[in-house]
Amino acid sequence: xxxxxxxxxxxxxxxxxxxxxxxxxxxxxxxxxxxxxxxxxxxxxxxxxxxxxxxxxxxxxxxxxxxxxxxxxxxxxxxxxxxxxxxxxxxxxxxxxxxxxxxxxxxxxxxxxxxxxxxxxxxxxxxxxxxxxxxxxxxxxxxxxxxxxxxxxxxxxxxxxxxxxxxxxxxxxxxxxxxxxxxxxxxxxxxxxxxxxxxxxxxxxxxxxxxxxxxxxxxxxxxxxxxxxxxxxxxxxxxxxxxxxxxxxxxxxxxxxxxxxxxxxxxxxxxxxxxxxxxxxxxxxxxxxxxxxxxxxxxxxxxxxxxxxxxxxxxxxxxxxxxxxxxxxxxxxxxxxxxxxxxxxxxxxxxxxxxx
Amino acid sequence: xxxxxxxxxxxxxxxxxxxxxxxxxxxxxxxxxxxxxxxxxxxxxxxxxxxxxxxxxxxxxxxxxxxxxxxxxxxxxxxxxxxxxxxxxxxxxxxxxxxxxxxxxxxxxxxxxxxxxxxxxxxxxxxxxxxxxxxxxxxxxxxxxxxxxxxxxxxxxxxxxxxxxxxxxxxxxxxxxxxxxxxxxxxxxxxxxxxxxxxxxxxxxxxxxxxxxxxxxxxxxxxxxxxxxxxxxxxxxxxxxxxxxxxxxxxxxxxxxxxxxxxxxxxxxxxxxxxxxxxxxxxxxxxxxxxxxxxxxxxxxxxxxxxxxxxxxxxxxxxxxxxxxxxxxxxxxxxxxxxxxxxxxxxxxxxxxxxx
Numbered sequence: 130x131x132x133x134x135x136x137x138x139x140x141x142x143x144x145x146x147x148x149x150x151x152x153x154x155x156x157x158x159x160x161x162x163x164x165x166x167x168x169x170x171x172x173x174x175x176x177x178x179x180x181x182x183x184x185x186x187x188x189x190x191x192x193x194x195x196x197x198x199x200x201x202x203x204x205x206x207x208x209x210x211x212x213x214x215x216x217x218x219x220x221x222x223x224x225x226x227x228x229x230x231x232x233x234x235x236x237x238x239x240x241x242x243x244x245x246x247x248x249x250x251x252x253x254x255x256x257x258x259x260x261x262x263x264x265x266x267x268x269x270x271x272x273x274x275x276x277x278x279x280x281x282x283x284x285x286x287x288x289x290x291x292x293x294x295x296x297x298x299x300x301x302x303x304x305x306x307x308x309x310x311x312x313x314x315x316x317x318x319x320x321x322x323x324x325x326x327x328x329x330x331x332x333x334x335x336x337x338x339x340x341x342x343x344x345x346x347x348x349x350x351x352x353x354x355x356x357x358x359x360x361x362x363x364x365x366x367x368x369x370x371x372x373x374x375x376x377x378x379x380x381x382x383x384x385x386x387x388x389x390x391x392x393x394x395x396x397x398x399x400x401x402x403x404x405x406x407x408x409x410x411x412x413x414x415x416x417x418x419x420x421x422x423x424x425x426x427x428x429x430x431x432x433x434x435x436x437x438x439x440x441x442x443x444x445x446x447x448x449x450x451x452x453x454x455x456x457x458x459x460x461x462x463x464x465x466x467x468x469x470x471x472x473x474x475x476x477x478x479x480x481x482x483x484x485x
Numbered sequence: 486x487x488x489x490x491x492x493x494x495x496x497x498x499x500x501x502x503x504x505x506x507x508x509x510x511x512x513x514x515x516x517x518x519x520x521x522x523x524x525x526x527x528x529x530x531x532x533x534x535x536x537x538x539x540x541x542x543x544x545x546x547x548x549x550x551x552x553x554x555x556x557x558x559x560x561x562x563x564x565x566x567x568x569x570x571x572x573x574x575x576x577x578x579x580x581x582x583x584x585x586x587x588x589x590x591x592x593x594x595x596x597x598x599x600x601x602x603x604x605x606x607x608x609x610x611x612x613x614x615x616x617x618x619x620x621x622x623x624x625x626x627x628x629x630x631x632x633x634x635x636x637x638x639x640x641x642x643x644x645x646x647x648x649x650x651x652x653x654x655x656x657x658x659x660x661x662x663x664x665x666x667x668x669x670x671x672x673x674x675x676x677x678x679x680x681x682x683x684x685x686x687x688x689x690x691x692x693x694x695x696x697x698x699x700x701x702x703x704x705x706x707x708x709x710x711x712x713x714x715x716x717x718x719x720x721x722x723x724x725x726x727x728x729x730x731x732x733x734x735x736x737x738x739x740x741x742x743x744x745x746x747x748x749x750x751x752x753x754x755x756x757x758x759x760x761x762x763x764x765x766x767x768x769x770x771x772x773x774x775x776x777x778x779x780x781x782x783x784x785x786x787x788x789x790x791x792x793x794x795x796x797x798x799x800x801x802x803x804x805x806x807x808x809x810x811x812x813x814x815x816x817x818x819x820x821x822x823x824x825x826x827x828x829x830x831x832x833x834x835x836x837x838x839x840x841x
Contacts, residue, residue: 221606
């Protein structure tokens, strides 16, 4: 039985329900508060999870509220962190996240980067002693919504092999960037530096389809198309050009961890698939904000961005395909979900008291 | 007949000669000066070309001296530019390159970014009204050699299709990054956001080998493995994951052109394959420098970077493969070339008066 407004998603044969955004928001916030999170932490995490759930990044949406609850209850994540911010230059700062939820530290880090950029043209904030922060795009987007170009990266636990490697090394280490668009939603890129995230492999396993070639390897490090055998991911670029994905993942590790004092990916405790929900993981993030009129007149930027995006969307597409700008698909999904509800799997819905 | 010290490269059946680095440097500088370049321009370009030639990035090395000579003589590139630098914030600046050789403006831009970072923790410089700048890694490396983490990107003329696209749109838009390593040469990434550069396709054509799948498309936008039919490149990630390469290329265009007032890739005049060597192209670049101790103690960074690289190089490799850090291959090539000479094709060698 579901609560008022929650409807079964017929398209998924009942495996999901559709939840109005305000209700989902209320329940995620309540669940995090019930797990002990203080108000600022629960607010920031709810905001980040809703970002992902609205935009269709379901791996980083509502379902993570359950995971974070476990990490809060186990003590891995500090429910009432005292963040320490140190400004180290007119354009630079570091935040010690005190092992709190990564979302709070990261929204603060990007806000601070924007405020430094407002003053100095550019601002960068490194974050150490943090935890999983959800979808990196949430923070890049926060910068774009404040009028800045934002870039945000995080390292993560070891699951992606190096190029020519046969063992997990880097995390999926996403790169997110966003840029303001005057006559529409921001340009928004949020991409793992592996070809796919691990849960995509699980999805292939569930549906019995073979993996695209070159995205995963078996326990011996041999490339495999069999999802059940996948033991590690391969970097973006696949077997031949994976040195590019691995190089980008390395750049993310250097900025997020080596430069901040966080733990590099190969030494990081796993996020999932472990019984240890009590030891903090010291994840690192890095946020950069650029003030547009420190480089070009705002009107010139807006005109150029508009022309660039118009040219991009008018570029000839392959038959039966459509050329999209980064974010186009996500903004369409958001519009649809705000109208029809956000799909939540039955288990998460039950744990969030959306169904009984 | 070759000059003293220039020897025929037996391994290439005589199609290349091996030139000692100091001699090649002298001849490139002389050729650029002879084409009218003033001393600072010729020095910067020579430095950038030698960077590429030493490290094995031959597409961006000595052979470009001939191309730049043509652009200088034709007036496309201003041989005696007056660069205008405007500091717009304690961490930001812009350079108008006055249509000069891109190398001069870019070394200046990265030096300035480092000097801003020295003062403010972070520094960024946008460059407009520039031209082709060679290998992006040259400028990222300059930052790392000065003790900073450096990132440098440039846009370029339209040759890479969008994801699901069937027409050239972005340039190969490289991303370069470098980070200091206390006990060795810097970590150095320099990658196009397409899978391969166009001249790699030409190389496949020459040797009659099929292209790796998903790197190029024919004039109709259909993916092709036939190098002779290749009309455009495809973004990194290939047919399925090309939205990532296209997204990164877009980020490069936004930073280099939309944010600087340079010309976006689709509107840029072509570098080669044109008779127009008189119209300036208004290429844009973007340089970022991070002062390490604005984020973490220098000793902590050095220890963490050393441990990270040691772990990376010790990571298990696939059979008969070797795991390398970005730059490892290039530094090995440099060592070998400084010993045995730099390979230069016969035509370039003749035009640089290295053979008669």
